[in-house]
Amino acid sequence: MxxxxxxxxxxxxxxxxxxxxxxxxxxxxxxxxxxxxxxxxxxxxxxxxxxxxxxxxxxxxxxxxxxxxxxxxxxxxxxxxxxxxxxxxxxxxxxxxxxxxxxxxxxxxxxxxxxxxxxxxxxxxxxxxxxxxxxxxxxxxxxxxxxxxxxxxxxxxxxxxxxxxxxxxxxxxxxxxxxxxxxxxxxxxxxxxxxxxxxxxxxxxxxxxxxxxxxxxxxxxxxxxLRNRQADWFLRHLREAKPDVYQQYAELYQFTPNAESYDGRYxxxxxxxxxxxxxxxxxxxxHDLPHRIKRYIPNDWRKTNYKIAERMLNVSYERQMLGQSWEKLFWAAQNIQNLKEPIEAVAARGELGHIKNVRGHIKRRIEDILANKIM
Missing domain, CATH: 3.20.20.70 (Aldolase class I)
Known part of the structure; x- marks a missing residue:
């Protein structure tokens, strides 16, 4: 109880x-x-x-x-x-x-x-x-x-x-x-x-x-x-109920079977x-079943920031899923949605490149989105 x-x-x-x-x-x-x-x-x-x-x-x-x-x-x-x-x-x-x-x-x-x-x-x-x-x-x-x-x-x-x-x-x-x-x-x-x-x-x-x-x-x-207390709990139950599967986990996560505490991979x-x-x-x-959630878009000065970040983070997610390079795009998007002002104002001052990780093709793509109002 x-x-x-x-x-x-x-x-x-x-x-x-x-x-x-x-x-x-x-x-x-x-x-x-x-x-x-x-x-x-x-x-x-x-x-x-x-x-x-x-x-x-x-x-x-x-x-x-x-x-x-x-x-x-x-x-x-x-x-x-x-x-x-x-x-x-x-x-x-x-x-x-x-x-x-x-x-x-x-x-x-x-x-x-x-x-x-x-x-x-x-x-x-x-x-x-x-x-x-x-x-x-x-x-x-x-x-x-x-x-x-x-x-x-x-x-x-x-x-x-x-x-x-x-x-x-x-x-x-x-x-x-x-x-x-x-x-x-x-x-x-x-x-x-x-x-x-x-x-x-x-x-x-x-x-x-x-x-x-x-x-x-x-x-x-x-x-x-798998990590620390959670790994110990799960693996103890797995070893007792499904010993064959437990051995498969030992290989997949590279831990020492029957160890006192978990020593394998995350x-x-x-x-x-x-x-x-x-x-x-x-x-x-x-199945035509989206694997991404449509985000909340505030109806204030953050609106464009969030829309641009959503596009970038959707691409970053799929790259991460497939083991491709994703970190630069991810951090550029995070920095955009953490801005304290509309990205349009930053662009109007010619300062998009001042946003961390916004450079090269990422910067050019944002400029194109803003110029053509592609959302």
Whole structure:
């Protein structure tokens, strides 16, 4: 049985130094620490996130979240409305939400301040708040991403047995599209779990199933990462339940089998990731199912900056997926969307080249976009 610990925090919202180029989030909020879904591969178990050690049984309930957030947004001097990511570390709609309603309280505040929202979840409970999410979508922008790592119910029981079954998550996508038409929604095949979530036929079936929900995208990227506590937890369960697959992981991640603590790689070796991405990109094209999320575009001086950055970051993403050079384009885009003024004003002064990483063909392309108003 989970143990709920109520704790008050001075701040509830975090501002990222750069906007996340996959999910378009500038800010992040986790209404709870710890997650009752307890997916065995979840990276939130790693030391990086400072979560409770008993991740799925010790759930920290952040108290007065609505009041704290409202005060922060009201008094903020450097905040501009931008995408708030919710559930990126722990699911905002885990079962605790039924009782504590932290996520609903936060969404009500964000709606009052007209901040766009990106929800990450595996839960059917998100359907409870569809009217509120539709309100946010009509005001600014709202996206719901539902993680589905496999549609095989037996594999799902091993990977995320406390979360709703894959069929129920697919139904969430259907219901959002049917009942909240302004909410952008899609599936996340993230992470791709080697040997358990990468069977070609099963992945193709997943694309077919997601396409049939009439959703907006199916995003993927990278194989499962392994590090410290998260790696130890996952590999212990894998060794006990699937010893043959455990040996395959030892080779793919180059760790010492049965070691006291994890000593392997963060990502798989060799061309595994690139080969998988090539297959996924082909499936995306075959099913006419976008693998990128349309970003929020503010209706203020940032408008052109964000549009240009979106184009550049979409290209950067695909290059990264295929193991091609992507860093210069990525950082040029990040620097553009972090400007404190419209890029048109920078260009009018002849200072595009003063933006870090904006030079050569990147600079010429931006000049062409601005001159011809190609967006």
């Amino acid at each position: 989970p143990r709920f610990i109520e704790k008050q925090y001075k701040s509830i919202i975090n501002k990222n130094k750069i906007i996340d180029h996959w999910f378009w989030t500038r800010y992040s909020i986790n209404p709870y620490n710890g997650c009752q879904f307890g997916c065995i591969y979840c990276d939130a178990r790693s030391d990086h996130y400072h979560m409770p050690e008993d991740f799925e049984n010790e759930i920290v309930i952040k108290t007065n979240v609505g009041e704290v957030l409202d005060q922060r947004l009201t008094r903020a001097r450097t905040f501009l409305p931008d995408v708030v990511g919710m559930g990126g570390v722990t699911d905002s709609y885990q079962p605790a939400e039924k009782k504590y309603e932290n996520t609903r309280s936060i969404l009500q505040v964000l709606a009052r301040h007209q901040y766009p929202v990106h929800i990450f979840t595996k839960s059917t409970l998100v359907l409870r708040d569809l009217p509120l999410l539709e309100e946010i979508a009509q005001q600014t922008w709202c996206t719901v991403s539902v993680t589905i790592t496999t549609i095989d119910p037996d594999k799902s029981i091993f990977l995320d047995k406390f979360a709703p079954a894959p069929a129920k998550r697919l139904d969430v996508l259907r219901q959002i599209k049917a009942n909240a038409p302004h909410v952008q929604t899609g599936a996340l095949l993230i992470p791709l779990v080697p040997f358990l979530g990468d069977d070609p036929k099963e992945v193709a079936d997943l694309f077919t199933a997601v396409k049939e929900t009439n959703t907006d995208y199916l995003m993927f990227g990278g194989a499962m990462t 990502v798989p070796t060799g061309d595994y990731i690139i080969n998988q991405h090539e297959k996924l990109l082909a499936l995306s094209q075959k």
